[in-house]
Amino acid sequence: MLLIAAFVLTNQFNGFVNIGIGSIIVAALALAFAVQCITHLAFAPLPIPLAVLYIIFQGPLNWPNVQWWALVLAAVFASIGLAILLPRKHTHVNRHTYSHSSGNEFHKHHHHSRTHIEDGGNDNNPSVSVHFGSVSRYLHAACLETVHLDCNFGELQVFFDQAQLKPDGATAILNCSFGSIVLFIPKTWNLVSNLSCTLSGVETDNPLATPTENAPQLTLNGSVSFGSIEVRYI
Amino acid sequence: MKLRIEISDGLPENEVIIRCGRVDNTVQKLQAYIQSLSAPKLIFYKEQQEFYFPLDEILFFETDSEHVYAHTVNDAFRVKHRLYELETLLPHVFVRAAKGIIVNTSCIYAISRNLTSSSQVRFAGSHKQVYVSRHYYKALKEKMSERNQ
Numbered sequence: 001m002l003l004i005a006a007f008v009l010t011n012q013f014n015g016f017v018n019i020g021i022g023s024i025i026v027a028a029l030a031l032a033f034a035v036q037c038i039t040h041l042a043f044a045p046l047p048i049p050l051a052v053l054y055i056i057f058q059g060p061l062n063w064p065n066v067q068w069w070a071l072v073l074a075a076v077f078a079s080i081g082l083a084i085l086l087p088r089k090h091t092h093v094n095r096h097t098y099s100h101s102s103g104n105e106f107h108k109h110h111h112h113s114r115t116h117i118e119d120g121g122n123d124n125n126p127s128v129s130v131h132f133g134s135v136s137r138y139l140h141a142a143c144l145e146t147v148h149l150d151c152n153f154g155e156l157q158v159f160f161d162q163a164q165l166k167p168d169g170a171t172a173i174l175n176c177s178f179g180s181i182v183l184f185i186p187k188t189w190n191l192v193s194n195l196s197c198t199l200s201g202v203e204t205d206n207p208l209a210t211p212t213e214n215a216p217q218l219t220l221n222g223s224v225s226f227g228s229i230e231v232r233y234i
Numbered sequence: 235m236k237l238r239i240e241i242s243d244g245l246p247e248n249e250v251i252i253r254c255g256r257v258d259n260t261v262q263k264l265q266a267y268i269q270s271l272s273a274p275k276l277i278f279y280k281e282q283q284e285f286y287f288p289l290d291e292i293l294f295f296e297t298d299s300e301h302v303y304a305h306t307v308n309d310a311f312r313v314k315h316r317l318y319e320l321e322t323l324l325p326h327v328f329v330r331a332a333k334g335i336i337v338n339t340s341c342i343y344a345i346s347r348n349l350t351s352s353s354q355v356r357f358a359g360s361h362k363q364v365y366v367s368r369h370y371y372k373a374l375k376e377k378m379s380e381r382n383q
Contacts, residue, residue, distance in 0.1 A: 159362065
């Protein structure tokens, strides 16, 4: 409402643009929606309000002329692309909570303004999710089966040296977009990488690695887009 | 070095004052030794075994889902105290670095400052690293400055 008031006043005082009241209301709503998207770290819908703003202001501000349908189509495709690259799997929690359910399951959330760090699963199947934060996690599993690691716009370090793998091996499922994941792995382990990579860096080979026969096997699955995954042998 | 013991009536707690011209190696060792006398004796657990070792071997305490772990250079042990209990029990060289981490400032080798996110702490002689959240960074820096004086 304050934005609409400001737009109306600038319009009346021969301000920087000269547009109708209907366009002013739509522009203010689009701007408010864009701001809300950014503050809630929901980037997928962001192109839509930006396209609306462009359509409204391209004439008054003499921006390059683009057909409205082309802008809307481009915004929809950009939204779909961002939704794939930056999946939002978790509801944000505005406090720090521990909730224990049956068995050894746990969930732990850290939420500080932009950053969102979430731990889940159980000791042998842990999961860590980081959005806009930096965190290091030490795994202490007695029989590690799977570990899920999500990192968007953040840094995540995971130390495997205190964990015991399941005799037939363990799987790490990594999902990294615009972030960095570093895995610290004992140099005697066998490492199998099935990571798919889009415009990213994956570094799993290291001359320090000296895998032994019958050593535990860790398989890396998942994908990395516009980010990096590095394995450091210790 | 002169040694003087004063006996005062009505002192609620024994107090040790080290009077010196500058803080050199000897003074630091004295300080560490006196602190170790008043430090709590923690028991560390790993695979049905109990371990007893001095606190200065601990790089940091970290909590995951429900357990608290004490990390040494190459190992990690469970402790039966909660992190907030340790915060009050431990000597002043241990400070909170994040919600789930208490670090031993005397073992810190490097802090990589990052203006936009958490700063990274590395420890002498270990591959282990932790992140300091911005909320606790200032207190940690003050403690590190005290250590270097």
